[in-house]
Amino acid sequence: MSRKKTKSSTGGTPATLALDAAGTAFTVHTFEHTPGVTDFGAEAAAALGDVETDRICKTLLVTLDGGRHAGSLAVTVVPVTMTLDLKAVATAFGAKKAAMADPADAERSTGYVVGGISPVGQKKALPTVVDASVRDHATIFVSGGRRGLDIEIAPGDLVDVLGADIAQVGRG
Template sequence: MSKKAKKQQHGATPAVLALEKAGVQYTVRTFEHDPEVENYGDEAAAALDMPAQQICKTLLVDLDGGPHDGRMGVTVVPVTMMLDLKGVAAAFGAKKAAMADPAAAERSTGYVVGGISPLGQKKRLPTVLDAAAASEPVILVSGGRRGLDVELAPADLVTALDATVAPVSRADLHR
């Protein structure tokens, strides 16, 4: 049996395999996902006893104009924040950015909403890590399925994804 098949047999997701390939340090953190819960970030923070600002969501955006015109981009922001689409457009050098259709995001990444990881996607997309997340000592991002997160240093995520860091979030007034 090949090494890859053996790892996948033990439940490693493409995200975890991507971290292994990148050679960065990470910790897998799991919890029992409640299918009734729709706020995956708050669920993860409570279940893993982590500050919510260290739990990040992966959001895909459609980019209009600039070097990524007509493509999607990936943003990683704390679950306590909202995406600032003007900041996103500026970070990607686009004229405009809009939230990607969830079904298109799932097709592009190979993951389901609530479990979309910035790592191990079917097609590597340009990625921006929010400056607020980059300032944390560690962050958690989805490991590729609901109830599976990976904890790592923000700088290691940037390295693994060849991502940029930019202010792409704003306060969530509904929290």
């Protein structure tokens, strides 16, 4: 089930509300989340069916060590078909090292639950990098702020609304 969201829409998640407020075009796609499933990217890919899996992205939080963002959390957006390259992430953020964030810290910082963390509409704006491969597509899919809800959006619009950088941070 899909529906187009417009600036005049009401309700929604913090992600859809933030996109509405920014006047950014996007489409919401919903599907049934199966309790107990923990590979949320694979679940979305299967549920969205005819969408190329490299258009479906996951939002991963990292902690940075050294550099201008030392000791802080940061956001990465990479296709579900890729693995996050932590060395490339550290380089992209000007840090010495990057490590996956503790899930509880990610939930606390973003206001979303793991498997539903959207890069948009987080409680606290964090530095963000989007994998360069997304430029190969007219639209990509990111979490809309809850499990079973994805947002289809143009990569450039996502980068603009987030104030994100683009870098090659995925591999595979």
